[in-house]
């Protein structure tokens with residue numbers, strides 16, 4: 178980003194010190210603060226990911242779940258949850274030492290679920306394509322149908338890893354993929 182011709186002051190997002198920004202995307206007063214903020218962000222992400230994995234592993238049919246699982250599924254900190262259990266805000270049952278179980282229904286009422294999808298990517302099933310000419314467009318047909326030049330089509334085919342097949346002088350690309358690609362850009 179180019180240097181700004183004007184002086185803009187901002188509060189450092191980490192230490193709160195007011196500083197003169199060098200570029201529009203500077204949010205920290207110094208390298209030390211920006212490094213520390215980055216490390217903090219990474220730690221948070223790692224923790225959220227760990228929680229998401231625990232949350233995902235809890236069977237949907239389990240009516241009673243542990244404190245650890247509750248923390249992973251719902252946006253509540255462990256300390257706060259224990260406090261609420263002690264105060265009786267959240268009903269609990271003890272099935273043994275350190276084996277507190279909570280009813281999901283009570284938790285649903287009290288908390289909002291953490292977003293899991295942000296941290297665990299559902300692995301999509303590998304797509305099967307038909308590269309038979311009747312299921313494909315040639316590059317020329319794509320240009321004509323969508324009014325795009327062939328170098329753009331090629332760039333998109335490469336960018337989105339769309340499979341292609343050459344037969345004689347023609348390159349065939351699955352219709353389905355191309356239609357999805359260009360329709361969604363409207």
Ligand SMILES: [Zn+2]
Pocket residue numbers: 189190191192193194205206207210
């Ligand atoms: Zn700072």
